[in-house]
Amino acid sequence: QVQLVESGGGLVQPGGSLRLSCAASGIIFSISAMGWYRQAPGKQRELVATIYSGGNTNYADSVKGRFTISRDNAKNTVYLQMNSLKPEDTAVYYCKASLSSSWGQGTQVTVSS
Secondary structure, eight states: OOEEEEEOOEEEOTTOOEEEEEEEESSOGGGSOEEEEEEOTTSOOEEEEEEOTTSOEEEOTTTTTTEEEEEETTTTEEEEEEOSOOGGGOEEEEEEETTOOOOOOOEEEEEOO
């Protein structure tokens, strides 16, 4: 059974930084592409960043240059470094593996002064 556990969210001021983590189990992590998604109140869940098994990455235009996705296959963990945060980044952030339809519980990120 696939389990995804997100952590690292919190309240941060505009311009601040946060690092999210997602620990995965129940999948062959090293061959799975991993994605970070977010869902703001009243909006659809959107894909923020993807990292493939070979290390290639893709980002939504709204976060390019500010967010960095990375992975540690030895720890079955994917990270999202978020810099220069804006109020519009406020959302619940989720990770997902390409090899599974499961979602974690998410972690809340709130950007506010």
